[in-house]
Amino acid sequence: xxxxxxxxxxxxxxxxxxxxxxxxxxxxxxxxxxxxxxxxxxxxxxxxxxxxxxxxxxxxxxxxxxxxxxxxxxxxxxxxxxxxxxxxxxxxxxxxxxxxxxxxxxxxxxxxxxxxxxxxxxxxxxxxxxxxxxxxxxxxxxxxxxxxxxxxxxxxxxxxxxxxxxxxxxxxxxxxxxxxxxxxxxxxxxxxxxxxxxxxxxxxxxxxxxxxxxxxxxxxxxxxxxxxxxxxxxxxxxxxxxxxxxxxxxxxxxxxxxxxxxxxxxxxxxxxxxxxxxxxxxxxxxxxxxxxxxxxxxxxxxxxxxxxxxxxxxxxxxxxxxxxxxxxxxxxxxxxxxxxxxxxxxxxxxxxxxxxxxxxxxxxxxxxxxxxxxxxxxxxxxxxxxxxxxxxxxxxxxxxxxxxxxxxxxxxxxxxxxxxxxxxxxxxxxxxxxxxxxxxxxxxxxxxxxxxxxxxxxxxxxxxxxxxxxxxxxxxxxxxxxxxxxxxxxxxxxxx
Amino acid sequence: xxxxxxxxxxxxxxxxxxxxxxxxxxxxxxxxxxxxxxxxxxxxxxxxxxxxxxxxxxxxxxxxxxxxxxxxxxxxxxxxxxxxxxxxxxxxxxxxxxxxxxxxxxxxxxxxxxxxxxxxxxxxxxxxxxxxxxxxxxxxxxxxxxxxxxxxxxxxxxxxxxxxxxxxxxxxxxxxxxxxxxxxxxxxxxxxxxxxxxxxxxxxxxxxxxxxxxxxxxxxxxxxxxxxxxxxxxxxxxxxxxxxxxxxxxxxxxxxxxxxxxxxxxxxxxxxxxxxxxxxxxxxxxxxxxxxxxxxxxxxxxxxxxxxxx
Numbered sequence: 001x002x003x004x005x006x007x008x009x010x011x012x013x014x015x016x017x018x019x020x021x022x023x024x025x026x027x028x029x030x031x032x033x034x035x036x037x038x039x040x041x042x043x044x045x046x047x048x049x050x051x052x053x054x055x056x057x058x059x060x061x062x063x064x065x066x067x068x069x070x071x072x073x074x075x076x077x078x079x080x081x082x083x084x085x086x087x088x089x090x091x092x093x094x095x096x097x098x099x100x101x102x103x104x105x106x107x108x109x110x111x112x113x114x115x116x117x118x119x120x121x122x123x124x125x126x127x128x129x130x131x132x133x134x135x136x137x138x139x140x141x142x143x144x145x146x147x148x149x150x151x152x153x154x155x156x157x158x159x160x161x162x163x164x165x166x167x168x169x170x171x172x173x174x175x176x177x178x179x180x181x182x183x184x185x186x187x188x189x190x191x192x193x194x195x196x197x198x199x200x201x202x203x204x205x206x207x208x209x210x211x212x213x214x215x216x217x218x219x220x221x222x223x224x225x226x227x228x229x230x231x232x233x234x235x236x237x238x239x240x241x242x243x244x245x246x247x248x249x250x251x252x253x254x255x256x257x258x259x260x261x262x263x264x265x266x267x268x269x270x271x272x273x274x275x276x277x278x279x280x281x282x283x284x285x286x287x288x289x290x291x292x293x294x295x296x297x298x299x300x301x302x303x304x305x306x307x308x309x310x311x312x313x314x315x316x317x318x319x320x321x322x323x324x325x326x327x328x329x330x331x332x333x334x335x336x337x338x339x340x341x342x343x344x345x346x347x348x349x350x351x352x353x354x355x356x357x358x359x360x361x362x363x364x365x366x367x368x369x370x371x372x373x374x375x376x377x378x379x380x381x382x383x384x385x386x387x388x389x390x391x392x393x394x395x396x397x398x399x400x401x402x403x404x405x406x407x408x409x410x411x412x413x414x415x416x417x418x419x420x421x422x423x424x425x426x427x428x429x430x431x432x433x434x435x436x437x438x439x440x441x442x443x444x445x446x447x448x449x450x451x452x453x454x455x456x457x458x459x460x461x462x463x464x465x466x467x468x469x470x471x472x473x474x475x476x477x478x479x480x481x482x483x484x485x486x487x488x489x490x491x492x493x494x495x496x
Numbered sequence: 497x498x499x500x501x502x503x504x505x506x507x508x509x510x511x512x513x514x515x516x517x518x519x520x521x522x523x524x525x526x527x528x529x530x531x532x533x534x535x536x537x538x539x540x541x542x543x544x545x546x547x548x549x550x551x552x553x554x555x556x557x558x559x560x561x562x563x564x565x566x567x568x569x570x571x572x573x574x575x576x577x578x579x580x581x582x583x584x585x586x587x588x589x590x591x592x593x594x595x596x597x598x599x600x601x602x603x604x605x606x607x608x609x610x611x612x613x614x615x616x617x618x619x620x621x622x623x624x625x626x627x628x629x630x631x632x633x634x635x636x637x638x639x640x641x642x643x644x645x646x647x648x649x650x651x652x653x654x655x656x657x658x659x660x661x662x663x664x665x666x667x668x669x670x671x672x673x674x675x676x677x678x679x680x681x682x683x684x685x686x687x688x689x690x691x692x693x694x695x696x697x698x699x700x701x702x703x704x705x706x707x708x709x710x711x712x713x714x715x716x717x718x719x720x721x722x723x724x725x726x727x728x729x730x731x732x733x734x735x736x737x738x739x740x741x742x743x744x745x746x747x748x749x750x751x752x753x754x755x756x757x758x759x760x761x762x763x764x765x766x767x768x769x770x771x772x773x774x775x776x777x778x779x780x781x782x783x784x785x786x787x788x789x790x791x792x793x794x795x796x797x798x799x800x801x802x803x804x805x806x
Contacts, residue, residue, distance in 0.1 A: 053678060074680030089675035091668045093792045102668055103679045131792055263788055 003029035003064060003154040003186045005050075010059030012045055019045040020056065021210040029154070029186040032177060034197040034218075036230055037207035038428030039399065043190050044086075046207070047157050050188075051083035052076035063154070077103065082148030086160040088140050090132045097128040100147050111150065118149050122176055133264070137287065138169035145176070155186045162196060163426075166286050167456065167489030174200050192230070192428065194223045195457075208232055231429055248277040250448050251417055256308040256317075258297055266290035266472045268297065273467060273477055275417070278446040280439070282463030282480070284456055284488050290472035291452050292334065295421040298450065299331040300324045312416065325354065330410035332420035336399065340406045343395035347387070348376040350394050351409050375412070383408030384434060400431025407438060418442060419450045424458060436462060456485045456492075470494045502627075505634035507751065512635070513709060515740075515747035516646040517542070517701040517718075521725035522732075522739045523649045524697025529729055530657065531690035532670040532797035536592025537577055539722025540599025541695050545570045545702025547603040550713045551610055559618060563642070563703055570699020571692050573599060578691040582684050585801045596722070604715050615711025642704050649697075650736035657736075666690060670795030673802040683802055698722070724773070731780035734793045738783060746776040 005027040012020040019042045027033050037043045048054040050061065052070035061068045068079050076083065090099050101111050112128075119125065124142050132140060141161060148156055158177070162170045177200065181187050189201055197204055197218065204221060206213045206229045214229055251274065258268040268290050275281045285291055296302040298309070300321040309317040311327055321331065333339035341350045352361050352372045361372050376390045383404045387397065394402060403423060410418060423439070424432040439462055442449055452469075453459050459466055459480075466483050468475040468491035475491050521538050528535050549566030553559060577595050580586045621644070622637035629636070657663040665686060669676045673683045701721070706713055724746060732738035749772035756768055784790065 051678075072680055073678050077680060085678065089672075089678045091671040091675060093671050093794075093796065094664070094667060098664055098668075102664055103681075133791070264791065 003184070004062075005155055005186060005188075006062040007046070007050070008060045008062065010046065010049060010056045010061070012042075012049065012054065012056045018210045020049070020059075023059070023207075023210075023212050025205055025212065025215070027155075027186055027188060029184050030181065031202040032181050032187040032189060032200055034201035034204040035188060035190045035207065036192065036194070036197055036204055036226060038192055038230055038430070039426060040209075040428070041207040041230075042210040043207050044159060045210075047083065047159055047188070047190055050076065050081060050155075050157060052081075074103075077151060080151065080154040081157065082151060082153035082155065083157045084141065084144040084148060084159065084161060086163060088144055090140055090143060092133040093131055095129055095131055096126055096135070096143055099132055099143055100128075100150065103147070104150060114150055115146060118146055122179065137164035138166065138172075141165070141169075141173070153185060155188065156180060157188045157190070159190045160192070161189075162191070162193065164287065164454075166492050167485060168493055170196075194226050194230075197226065198223060206230055227429060246276045246278050246446070249274050250277050250279075250312060251275050251450075252310040253298075254308055254310070256297065256304055258293055258302060258304060260293065266293055268293055268472045271297075271474055273474060275448050275450060275465075277416075277448055278443055279464045280443050280449040280451055280462050281477070282459035282466040283450065283452045283469055283474070284459050284466060284492060285452075285454065285469035286492050287454050289469050289492075291421065291454070291469060293472070294469065295331075295333065295419065295452055298419050299329075299333070322354075325413075325415075328413070328416040330413065330415035330418045332403075332406050332410055332418065332423055334421040334425065336402050336406060337395060341394045341402060344393060346391050346393055347380075347397070347405065348373050348390045350405070351376040351379060351390075354409060379405065379408040379412055382412070383438070398431075400427045400434075403427060403431065403435060407435065411438070411442070415447070417448045417450065419452070421452045422454060423451070424453075424455065432458075456488050459488070460485060468492055501631050502634055505631045507755075509634045509639075511744065511748040511751050512647070513639070513643065513747075514750055515743040516643055517704050517709070517721055518725050518728060518743040518746060519646045519649060519740060520642075520701035520704065521698045521722060522728045522743065523653045523736055524694040524701075525725060525729050526653060526732075526734055526736060526739065527657075527666065527697075528690045528694035529798055530670045530734060530795050531666050531687050532673060532795050532800065532802070533581065533687050533691055534588045534592065534799035535574070535577055535595070535691060535694055536589060536726065537574070537595025537599065538694075538698050538725050539718055539720065540596035541570045541573050541698035542599075542702040542705075542722045542725075543603040543716070543718045544573050544599045545699030546706035546717055547607045547610070547702075547713060548699065549703030550615065550706040551606060553616055553707055554610060554613055557616075559616065559707070562707060563700070566703030566707075567696040567699040570695040570697070570702070572695075574691050574695025574698075577695075578688045581801065582687050582691070585803055588799045588801070600716060607713050607715055610713040611715070613713065615707060618708045618711065640704075640708050642700065642708060646704075647740075650740040653736040667795075670797055673797050673800075677802075677804055683804070687802075698725075701725070724776075727777065728780070731777055731784065733784040733790050734795065735784070738780065741783070742776055742780050745779055746772045748772075749775055 007023060007025045010020050010023045023046060035043045045054060049056045052073045052075045055071060061070060063079055070076050100115055101108060104111055124146065126139050126142060132143065161173060165173060177187055191197060201218055203217055204226065205215045206226065208230065253271055253273050256268060256271040260267055266289060273281065297304050300319055304317045306315045306318040311329065314327060316324055316327060337343045361368055373390055380387065380390065385401050385404045387401060397405065424435050439449055451459065451462060460483065463480045465477050466480050467477045468488060470492060521542055525535060525538050545566040548569035549562045552565040553562035573595065577591055580591045581588050618640050620638050620640050625637040626633045657667060665681055669681060669683050669686045677683050702718060705717060728739050728742045732742050753768040753771055757765060
């Protein structure tokens, strides 16, 4: 049976921002629809309205001409709308099976049969009896999808599903989605990744600042035209010039091991690499393979053996982050609001936090506020942070602006080495472009970067050399020109 | 000296009796905590249960009214906690501490008129069978209904959490209230229910103390048992069967150290009194060392307020 989903004049207003401004859209089954937009464009709000998590201020939703009242997620489920969120809605300590049956009133045994049938049909293989926390991100997503399929939905909404997946897992997902679509399920695919839209979808709706900008068929679009619609201006494409080959070694990691007491962390095994001046070393990998531990070891959050890290001819393995900064290292951690900045503190206070000794921010233990504010204003203007209020609490900055502020804070001391971990995670195209340009500029100034990232495109764009981390082990270091994203994908999956 | 085998049975039975209030309160608190709510008011709810039970027994003369009244009193006082922490989103720790202080204060006030009044005898079951089996006789027979209920409760709780749908929902809410809410589970309702259940069990534990264990009202008669119950929940890593073990060890050492003091063992009294606390914690820490299992049974959202935003 044909399914028709209609969104009619939906508006949702939050204090200070209009998340959805009079949005109307229509979907028909048999096609895969993309909902495209930058972060904050309002696509997540729209799908949360469709799944009953958020109640709109105005507007109506029709499924096959029936006006739906979606006041809770339960209503959406009862009306055959299934949703896989970007952040999984799973219970980590419960088993896969328990996760699957929790929202169903059916009998356990009949559910088990149903689940088995679904898993066989789509070639999913997951142990139902292990706790969810032991699963990989791709498997967790499958659990979410199975949970939707149990209710044989008419509509399946996927919110940024590939942000945690490898290349292989992504293509598996696409195959499944196409299969679902052929079977008559209406698929709405939310993303900000243009490549995926071109690969997967039939029609695309673009949103910008809460408004629907365009609806068109994919065959009439290309990546550039979609990018311009999404950002609202013409984007320049950036490309890295090939670095001058330098043999001047800046940092060397030798036989570094880290064994964690926490069973949910990854041990690092025999890490060896070196980075020359003016070079960018990219470290690829699926998240949870030791990246976070490697970053902590490099930044000094985890202290290692003195001789395991040689920087600028000094052994610094036993130094803490502050002491490493004195040797001109700089760090941009993954979690911007938890590790890099303190959310409740003002912008200028956060700027002061990583500059203790080498600055004149503090006189005899007193804070020299004027000096810090002056310095903060310089960062804000130099690094294009879109605010002029340095008294603003950091938590109110958007991800992109916060990342610019953090990178700016780190770079203004002109360090020799910047270590960053997923610097563009969750950012929109404009901000990503800016960060990428900045990183390329660093290399051009003959300074080095260690870029730990789960985004292969980013790594291929920025790195001179690339290595892959898998289960705490580094692969051999390859020249970036010899590497393709397929090859990285295979290494990330643990094959040789 | 020949030790009478029935005497050992009696000692074991008295140990079990002293463990009853701990088991009841711990199993109640365990359900509360499994839903992600940390209620530090157990001591307060227990003592409210103790005075309510004793007062109702004295006034109405009915044991049934007294027992259920004590549970209801526990429910009522925990409703205050539930309203504050779930509806007004106050801090769990501060609210729980306030509840305990409130409970101790108000029980002393109500209890003034009941000091020195003798309690009633509570009916026991199978009294006649006590001497039929050596050793096991005094352990198995001649106890109150609350006693039998307490020893069944850890197993019922375990079954409830593992095998029933509602148990699964309680665990899910404690693991991730956000996910639960997105799955259409009414997190607030589940947490309210778990808090009230915990209140009822604490009330029953208090009533056991004032009506069965030592049938009289003494001010502050719970004597820190609520805190021990709380500690048992944590150190048992939210496992009802380990609560039973912990409560037995604690009860056992409390009884034995009394006997040791009476015999005149030359160990400082303070050390003997402290012994049950230390040993219980050590034993529970040792039997709960598997960090993987701890991670799986610890409610991840424990003590964190959940606020659903739209």
